[in-house]
Amino acid sequence: MDTEPTSYRDRKVISIGTVSELTGLSERQIRYYEERKLVFPDRTKRGFRKYSFDDVERLMDIADKIEDGVQTFEIRQEMIRKKKAETKENVRENMLRGQLNAHFNLRK
Incomplete structure (x- = not known):
């Protein structure tokens, strides 16, 4: 990331497993939404995805819209x-x- 996040909500610190637990989405669904350029996790040096609290909220919003047929x-x-x-x-x-x-x- 180019600049340091200004809020804790923007810090990419949450693993995909935790995001899955928080959102009820499968890891596969989360990766699919990344592929579709709906969410943009950071990657660690070892390639693990890291999400922010804002990403979690965005994923929950996406899931609601998908459920509504969008x-x-x-x-x-x-x-x-x-x-x-x-x-x-x-x-x-x-x-x-x-x-x-x-x-x-x-x-x-």
Whole structure:
């Protein structure tokens, strides 16, 4: 990972076995969702997957959607749309912050 996680929720410290126990999903299902690019675990030097608490919640949300008949492709498309919307909002916030800083001669 490029940067140190800011919250304990983001730290990738949970093994796939524990994630399986917490979510009720099989390890095979969890690996399948990784293959479908719905969850992104880190890997240890020995190749073991490590998940965060946010990943656990995402997997539970994915399982609920799958149970409701939503396809993995649709879930992935929704994730992409949300990420784009978050990125646009961050750009807007940074632009506004920059304009305010420039207007009031503020430096960070």
